[in-house]
Amino acid sequence: MPSLHLDGITKQFSRHTALHDLSLTVRDGEIFTLLGPSGCGKSTTLWSIAGLHRPDSGSIAFGDRVVFDHGRVNVEPEDRNCGVVFQSYAIWPHMSVAENVGYPLKLRRTPAARRDRRVREVLELVELGDHALKYPHQLSGGQQQRVALARALAHPPDMLLLDEPFSNLDAKLRDRSRQWLKALQSQVGVTTVFVTHDQDEALSFSDRVAVMNRGRVHQVGTPEEIYRYPADLFVADFVGTANLLPAEVVAADGTRARVRVEGIGTPLDVPHTDKRLGTAKVSVRPENIHIHRAGDGTGTAPDRLTVPVEGRAYLGDHHRYSIRIGGTPVAVTTTRPVDGAELTISLSPEDIRIFPVESDPYEENPHAPVH
Amino acid sequence: MSDTRLRPPPAVAPPPTRGPRRRLLSTTASHYLLWAAALLVVVGPIVPVVAASLWSAPLYDGGGHPTWDNFHSLVTDRGWWTAVLNSVLFAALNTAGSILVGVACAVLLTRTDVPGRRVLTTFLLIPIALPGLVLIIGWAAMWTPAGFASSWLETNTFLVMPVNLYSIPGMAMVAMSVASPTVFLLCRGTLLSIDPALEDAARTLGAGPLRSLFSISLPLLRPAITNAALLVFALSMEVLGLPLILGFSSRINLISTYLYDHWVNDAEQGLVSAGAVFLLIAVSGLLVLRNRLVGDVARFTTTTGKPTGVRILQLGRARWLLAAAVALFLLVFVVVPLAGVLLAAFTSILSPFISPWSVLTLDNFTAVLDNPLYTDSIINSLLIAGVGGALTTIVIAVLSVIAHRSRFRFRGSLQQGMLWPRMMPALVTGMAFFWSFALLDRSGAIRAGLWGIGIAFAVRSLALGYSAFYPALAGIGADLDNAARTSGATWWTAMRTIVLRLVAPAMGASFVLLFVAMLNDAEPAVFLVTDETPVLGLTMLQLAATSFGGTVAALGVIQMVITLVVLGAGRALLGVRPRA
Numbered sequence: 001m002p003s004l005h006l007d008g009i010t011k012q013f014s015r016h017t018a019l020h021d022l023s024l025t026v027r028d029g030e031i032f033t034l035l036g037p038s039g040c041g042k043s044t045t046l047w048s049i050a051g052l053h054r055p056d057s058g059s060i061a062f063g064d065r066v067v068f069d070h071g072r073v074n075v076e077p078e079d080r081n082c083g084v085v086f087q088s089y090a091i092w093p094h095m096s097v098a099e100n101v102g103y104p105l106k107l108r109r110t111p112a113a114r115r116d117r118r119v120r121e122v123l124e125l126v127e128l129g130d131h132a133l134k135y136p137h138q139l140s141g142g143q144q145q146r147v148a149l150a151r152a153l154a155h156p157p158d159m160l161l162l163d164e165p166f167s168n169l170d171a172k173l174r175d176r177s178r179q180w181l182k183a184l185q186s187q188v189g190v191t192t193v194f195v196t197h198d199q200d201e202a203l204s205f206s207d208r209v210a211v212m213n214r215g216r217v218h219q220v221g222t223p224e225e226i227y228r229y230p231a232d233l234f235v236a237d238f239v240g241t242a243n244l245l246p247a248e249v250v251a252a253d254g255t256r257a258r259v260r261v262e263g264i265g266t267p268l269d270v271p272h273t274d275k276r277l278g279t280a281k282v283s284v285r286p287e288n289i290h291i292h293r294a295g296d297g298t299g300t301a302p303d304r305l306t307v308p309v310e311g312r313a314y315l316g317d318h319h320r321y322s323i324r325i326g327g328t329p330v331a332v333t334t335t336r337p338v339d340g341a342e343l344t345i346s347l348s349p350e351d352i353r354i355f356p357v358e359s360d361p362y363e364e365n366p367h368a369p370v371h
Numbered sequence: 372m373s374d375t376r377l378r379p380p381p382a383v384a385p386p387p388t389r390g391p392r393r394r395l396l397s398t399t400a401s402h403y404l405l406w407a408a409a410l411l412v413v414v415g416p417i418v419p420v421v422a423a424s425l426w427s428a429p430l431y432d433g434g435g436h437p438t439w440d441n442f443h444s445l446v447t448d449r450g451w452w453t454a455v456l457n458s459v460l461f462a463a464l465n466t467a468g469s470i471l472v473g474v475a476c477a478v479l480l481t482r483t484d485v486p487g488r489r490v491l492t493t494f495l496l497i498p499i500a501l502p503g504l505v506l507i508i509g510w511a512a513m514w515t516p517a518g519f520a521s522s523w524l525e526t527n528t529f530l531v532m533p534v535n536l537y538s539i540p541g542m543a544m545v546a547m548s549v550a551s552p553t554v555f556l557l558c559r560g561t562l563l564s565i566d567p568a569l570e571d572a573a574r575t576l577g578a579g580p581l582r583s584l585f586s587i588s589l590p591l592l593r594p595a596i597t598n599a600a601l602l603v604f605a606l607s608m609e610v611l612g613l614p615l616i617l618g619f620s621s622r623i624n625l626i627s628t629y630l631y632d633h634w635v636n637d638a639e640q641g642l643v644s645a646g647a648v649f650l651l652i653a654v655s656g657l658l659v660l661r662n663r664l665v666g667d668v669a670r671f672t673t674t675t676g677k678p679t680g681v682r683i684l685q686l687g688r689a690r691w692l693l694a695a696a697v698a699l700f701l702l703v704f705v706v707v708p709l710a711g712v713l714l715a716a717f718t719s720i721l722s723p724f725i726s727p728w729s730v731l732t733l734d735n736f737t738a739v740l741d742n743p744l745y746t747d748s749i750i751n752s753l754l755i756a757g758v759g760g761a762l763t764t765i766v767i768a769v770l771s772v773i774a775h776r777s778r779f780r781f782r783g784s785l786q787q788g789m790l791w792p793r794m795m796p797a798l799v800t801g802m803a804f805f806w807s808f809a810l811l812d813r814s815g816a817i818r819a820g821l822w823g824i825g826i827a828f829a830v831r832s833l834a835l836g837y838s839a840f841y842p843a844l845a846g847i848g849a850d851l852d853n854a855a856r857t858s859g860a861t862w863w864t865a866m867r868t869i870v871l872r873l874v875a876p877a878m879g880a881s882f883v884l885l886f887v888a889m890l891n892d893a894e895p896a897v898f899l900v901t902d903e904t905p906v907l908g909l910t911m912l913q914l915a916a917t918s919f920g921g922t923v924a925a926l927g928v929i930q931m932v933i934t935l936v937v938l939g940a941g942r943a944l945l946g947v948r949p950r951a
Contacts (some may be wrong), residue, residue, distance in 0.1 A: 050857050054778075077856040078864075092848035094872050095737075103868075104858035155859065187753040 001191045002063025002158055004049065004124045009058035011044055011215075018044045019055065020215045027208075028063075031185055031192045035202040035237065036212035042195045044161060045212075049193060050084055050161055053075030058250045062158050069096045078107075080159075083152030083190070089252045091136040097123070097147050098132040104155040118154060125184065126150045132237040142173050149181070153188060158186070166201060178205050193246045201226060213237045227276040233355045234280060242283040243330040249277045249354060259354055261347070263326025266303050279357050286320065286333040288351035306344045373709055398862040401778040409770055413788045413830055416803035417651070418796070423806050424644035425901040428466040431809040441641035446598030449589045453644065454629035457539055461614070463608035464543035465550055469603050470596060471556025472547065476697060476906060477592075478553075481562050482584060483684045483820035485694045494701045497709070498549045499556070500938055502891035507616055510536060510545045511915070512715045512924065515617075519714065520707050523723035542613055548704040550607070553693045554599040561595040562588065567682050578682050594664070601661035605654050609630050609796035611894045612852050627649055628797055631897060634802075644806075647799045655794040655815040712835035712931070715924035735921035738931075744905055745926060751821055753933075756890035759825040763883040763889075766829070768874070771844055773865045776852055797894030800831050805898035821904055826897040832888045839947070843877030844870070883941030 004026035011019040026032040034042035047053035049060060051067065051074075060068040067075040086290040091100055098119050105115040107152055116254075123129050136144060145165055152160060165181075166174040180189045183206055196202050202209050203223040210220045211234070219231035230236035237244065250267060251258040257272035261282055270282070292304060310329075311322035314337075321332045323343055332345060374673050396404075396731035419430060424442065432727045445451050476495055480488045499504050514536055521532040534541050573583035615646030619628050626646065633645045660893040686693065715721050718730045739745045767789065774785035790799060804827040808818050811939045847870060855865035871878075893908030900909055905928060941947035 049855075050897045052856065076861070077853070078861050080857070081859070082857050084854065086850040086854055088848055088850045090848065090854035092851060092854070092869055092873075103855070103860075105866065107859040128667050152852075161857075163523065 001189060002065065004159060004191060004193065005059075005061045006049070007058065007059045007061075009045070009048060009055045009084070011041075011053065013047065015184060018215050019048075019181070022058070022215070022217060024217065024220070026191055026193060026211060029189045029191055029350070030207040031182065031205060033194045033202045033206035033209045034201060034212055035196055035209050038197055039214075040212040041215040042197075042212050044215075046161055046163055046193060048083050051075060051080045080160045081155065081157055082161050083155070083157030085145070085152050085163065085165045086149045087167060089148040089165075089168075091144055091147050091151070093136050094324045095131070095135075097128060097134050097136070097139070097150075100147055100152050100278055101150045104151065117183060118238060122150045122154050125153070128181065130150045141169055142177060145169065145177065151186075153190070155297075156188075157190060160190045162192065162194040164196050164198075165194075166196075167198070168357045174201075181205075203239070209368050211239060213238070230283070230353060233283070236283040236353060236355070241286050243286060243289070243325075243328070243333060244281045244283050245325055245328050245330070247280050247282045247354070249280050249356075254279060259352075262328070263324070264303070264305060264347065268303075268333075268347065268349045268352060270352045270354055272354045274354070274356065276356050281355050281357055283353045284347055284351055286331040287318075288348065289330070289332045290346045290348060291332065291334050291338060292337065292346065303368070304344055304346045305330065306342050309338075309341055309343050380489065381773040383945060393542050399779070401863070402777060405773060406779070406781055406785060408513055409766075409785060409788055411936060412826065413833065415794060416830075417805040417809055419806035420644050420647055420651075420799060420803045421643060424648045429640050429809075430806060431813075441645040443647070444642055448642075450624065454624040454626050457618075457623060458608055458625040460542050461481075461539050461546070462604045464540055465546040465607045466604045468543060468547045469550035469554050470600055472551040472700065473599065474592070476551065476555050477558035477562055478584070478820050478923050479693055479697060481559050482588070483686050483690065483693070485686065485690050485697070486950060487694055487698070489699050491694070491701060494705050495697075496552050498706055499552045500717060500935070501709075502908070502927070502930045502934055503549060503889070504612055504893065504908065504915065505710050505712055505931050506548060506705075507545060507613055508715070508911075508915055508919055508924055509711035509809075510548075511616060511711075512721060513707050513711035514703075518712060519723055536617055537623070538596045539618075539623060542617050544704075545617065546607060546610065546613055548708070550603045550702075552590075553603060554596075557602075558592055558595045561592055565591055570682055577785060580682075597664055598661060601657055601664070605657040605661070608654050608657070609650060609798065609894075610896070612912050612915075615912060619916060619951065627796075627894075632720045634898065644802065646799070647796075647802050650796050651799045651825050654796050658794045673937065674802075710826075712924050712927050715921050716928040718921065721921075735907045735925035739920050739925045739929065740839075742922075744910065745922075748905040748907045748910040749929065751904060752890050754822055755828060756886045759821075759829055760832075760882050760885040760889050763829040763832060763836060764840075764878050767833060767840055767881060768871055768878055770871055771840055772885055773839060774848070775841075775844055775934055776866065777862060789833045789837045790828045795831075797831060797892070798897065801891055801895035801898040803828055804830075804895065808899075818899060818901060819903060823917075824896050824899045824904055826890075827899055829885075829891045829896055830890045831892060832885050835888055836885045839881040839884050840874065840877050843874045843880075847873050880941060880945040880947045883937060883945065883947045886937055890933060890937075891930060 001305060004024075006022060006024045009019050009022040012018070022041070022045060024032075024045075034045055036042050041140065044053055048055045054071070054074060055084060057070050058068070059066060062080070066073050067080050070102045080085065080146070092103075095103065101122055110118065119132070120129065123132055126149055128146055131139065131143065131147075136147065139147065145168070149164070166177055169177060173320070178201060180343075194202075194205060194223055196205075203226070206223055208220060209226050210224055211218045211226060213234050217241050219226060219235045221229075222230075226235060226239055230239060230242075231320065233244065236242040245261050245263070247259050247261045249259050249272075252272060252275045254273060254275050255271065257270055257274070258267045259270050259272075260267045261284060286291050304324065306321045307325065309321050309323060313320045318333045318335050319337045319344055321338065323330050323332060332343065404787045423430050425437055425439070427438040427440060471594060476491075476949050480492050480495070485491070512518055514532055515521065516535060516537070517533070518532075524530045524532060524761065534544055536542070536545065538818075568585045569591075570587050573587050574580065576921065609627060614623065614625040614628045615631065618625060619632075624632065627650075630646045630650070632637045633646075711721075714727050716735050717732065718727050719732045719734060720725065720730055742857075770785050770789060773779055774782045774789070779785075795803070808815075808823055812818065817826075826874050851873070852865045852870050854864070855869045860868065891908050893906070893912045896906050896909040900906065907926070911923055911926050911930070914920075914926070938947065
């Protein structure tokens with residue numbers, strides 16, 4: 001299977017720029033996710049790869065095969081050999097399941113016997129072997145999704161493109177489909193580009209994730225890198241929940257920094273690679289705020305903070321408390337409930353990320369490191 | 372799913388990938404070709420009309436020079452200005468009357484508890500489904516001063532028919548029977564689509580039911596009324612059949628009959644072309660104005676709303692009175708004329724002094740079937756409607772998918788191109804093709820066969836077919852053809868195997884409407900018809916212009932029966948509905 005290279009892709013719609021000079025490399029056989037809020041350009045990117053959108057400039061190559069090059073080369077979608085699963089599944093209602101799956105083979109003039117064999121095989125692969133003669137309206141949503149997948153894998157494709165394929169399934173089924181599709185993908189080994197706005201999906205499904213906003217890539221990395229070491233405020237805020245607190249960096253040597261967080265008395269010594277001083281924001285995940293319970297020992301250490309609980313919510317597998325640090329509203333989560341009107345908390349420096357304040361968090365950060 | 376063990380990956384080697392298919396013609400090139408052909412046929416013919424109006428000799432004669440003479444003689448002809456005045460008067464009367472009746476019926480029959488609403492609605496809509504000429508023939512047989520119903524009233528009651536049909540108000544009255552249901556449909560659509568919560572809100576604030584109807588829903592109807600008024604006015608300006616049958620013999624000329632007369636009897640082709648240019652500008656100007664006001668596609672959406680949630684206004688005893696008024700209107704305007712056609716067709720003589728039952732006969736039909744002119748007309752029209760309708764349906768489908776499903780650069784102009792012929796007066800369409808054939812086809816081969824008239828009728832009906840087809844096309848998600856493209860289908864293959872397959876029922880509905888329209892169309896044929904190519908609509912028109920004998924009524928009955936059978940089949944199989 002080829003790798004995928006996007007280089008300097010730009011796409012302008014009548015008013016706004018959908019893609020700014022976008023460059024990405026998807027490795028052979030991996031699941032690569034484009035994650036971002038709606039309108040961030042992730043779908044435009046996917047359709048540019050499929051050939052259904054025509055970028056204004058840049059180049060796209062499948063391995064060594066250039067499929068788009070500044071408009072000089074623009075391979076038609078039918079000649080790109082992609083398999084696409086659409087958000088709506090786009091299963092043709094006038095064709096049976098077998099006809100849907102056999103369509104790409106028919107177009108490639110595969111002899112009937114081989115075609116039938118391949119259709120049966122692919123349907124077996126997606127566990128729909130018994131449904132070959134049914135029509136789409138006789139299938140459930142999950143089954144339709146698998147028909148769409150079987151059709152996308154039939155020819156077989158050089159590249160599998162998935163446009164939010166789980167969004168029409170209910171929560172339980174979505175989770176199972178994700179695991180199932182991930183296993184299937186690793187078996188087939190096809191290079192896969194996956195588009196979603198759902199961060200859970202991105203984190204659980206992908207080998208690597210590109211977080212996008214306003215037509216730019218903010219960070220590319222493994223799910224863990226993205227979650228634990230967000231490159232900028234946007235990524236920190238968009239992926240998972242982050243409490244952002246105003247702070248000031250008072251000393252920094254390129255490996256660690258001393259940062260004074262508003263509302264916390266003692267400065268914290270935080271791992272940090274930047275040397276810039278001055279105003280910053282720190283982010284800390286709600287589950288990384290440590291809650292000290294009565295009988296925890298040690299009494300009041302200087303880094304601890306006791307604050308009133310302003311709101312509480314029970315979310316099934318965890319509890320969430322709303323508090324304030326300094327003047328900033330902060331969410332804290334824990335699996336064990338805490339009684340009482342106050343919460344004693346502390347921040348662990350290792351879980352804190354510092355971001356120099358440049359502009360508002362939803363502006364793109366041109367210095368975002370790319371892993 | 373996740374609990375079953377995954378099977379090993381496919382063992383068979385994937386089918387060999389082939390290079391890009393070699394195509395006879397690239398998709399883009401084929402789009403350009405079809406686009407150019409469509410514009411040539413749809414817009415091209417207008418050029419020679421304008422040219423002919425500015426040229427001193429008929430274009431096919433050769434020689435001549437550019438001149439304003441045609442326009443000069445037009446504007447200095449008093450007959451022309453009388454005709455313009457008459458047309459405006461006729462259009463104004465027809466518009467005013469139809470708006471009054473149409474809006475009243477829309478409110479009464481959708482929003483109140485008037486008894487018998489369904490039956491009354493059905494009768495009101497009959498004239499839209501019927502060929503226009505049939506109703507006129509019926510009016511002529513019954514309500515002219517010597518007509519059956521007028522004389523019967525005079526002899527047997529103290530009532531008289533107050534309006535002379537051979538006058539402009541009389542013609543406007545006849546036109547109202549077709550225009551009122553058009554207004555009705557446009558207004559009913561709006562009334563049904565108004566959110567009942569709007570009136571409910573007024574009710575909760577203390578307005579009575581009648582008051583909330585008048586202060587909330589009727590003002591919301593204003594755009595629909597403007598729309599309908601402009602439409603009716605524009606169409607009244609170009610109508611030919613009615614003034615030819617009722618006005619011509621009394622020397623009342625409208626613009627259309629003026630042009631017809633000078634073409635057929637005086638052969639003043641330059642003058643008529645100049646008049647046609649004037650008519651074209653006036654009518655398309657009105658329709659462009661209307662599109663500006665209401666939006667282009669508004670006319671071409673189905674005017675059937677969902678009848679759920681409509682609040683019914685209780686009228687008390689007045690409802691019986693109002694129902695009687697509507698019923699009386701329908702009796703005079705629809706039932707009696709239709710009965711007139713049937714009576715005239717099945718009797719040897721229609722007179723109030725002889726019981727029709729005593730003179731029942733099939734002679735009129737025998738006369739029709741024995742006359743080769745009439746049988747040829749029927750066969751020709753069926754051919755044009757059947758073959759032409761089918762071909763036009765395919766053309767509309769192909770042009771529509773290019774206009775709406777491709778990335779073709781000029782796709783927007785194709786949609787406009789398909790709607791545009793609706794703005795051209797039928798007479799101008801006919802004349803446009805006459806000049807085009809005269810110039811491009813000197814041998815006369817196209818005009819000698821049915822193709823000439825067929826093409827003119829087809830262009831004329833493009834917008835109608837498109838309006839039936841487009842909503843279904845728009846309802847098919849773009850993902851479906853994108854999925855085919857990414858599976859490896861070329862654009863044409865994707866259209867052929869996916870999109871057109873899925874819109875097949877809409878193509879059927881489009882065909883039914885085209886069949887009926889092309890079967891009954893007459894005006895464009897005025898300039899194109901030859902002795903070998905009579906068509907039903909024009910033959911009837913010419914016959915009716917000279918006499919209202921049983922023969923023309925019999926032809927009318929035949930036309931009506933074919934139309935109703937086709938529409939009925941269309942409705943049963945494909946859910947076709949009449950359109951405004």
